[in-house]
Amino acid sequence: MNARVWLIKSEPVKYPWSKMLEEGRTFWDGVRNHQAKNNLLAMRSGDFAFFYHSNEGMEIVGLVQVVQEAYPDPTAQEGPWVVVDVVPVASLPKPVGLAQLKSDPICSQMALVRQSRLSVCPVTEAEFQRICEMADWNPPV
């Protein structure tokens, strides 16, 4: 695939996957970390992102697609913060938990695992394939 793959985190208490499905489209706000912001800026329309539940659940539950590239965060008073717009693509048949990722030779090297506080991180092609496999899912790409 040409599109790149990312992973975005959300606490289910604040914005669960069920709400993403319900709303159909949202802007991804709240990023206040420069590394995460740079990742948002690097996203292109058509890129995909796994949707990860942090804190509670601690698992990848779905895939979204970027439909609007970075623009200023409407919820930020000031600063360089940006958001992107995403739409849900699919729920994973089997969510993939953090423990599973950690025990997998490919996925244990993920930015998600190595840098637990980074809320927007890149996913490699190999990691993407492996996660789809673990999720019992054939990506429509």
Add this chain to the structure above:
DNA sequence: GCCAACGTTGGC
């Protein structure tokens, strides 16, 4: 509930 990782702030 605790703690590690890490970013930010402010004194010097």
Add this chain to the structure above:
DNA sequence: GCCAACGTTGGC
């Protein structure tokens, strides 16, 4: 410019 103090995130 360094570093201690502190706040936040997120896993356990």
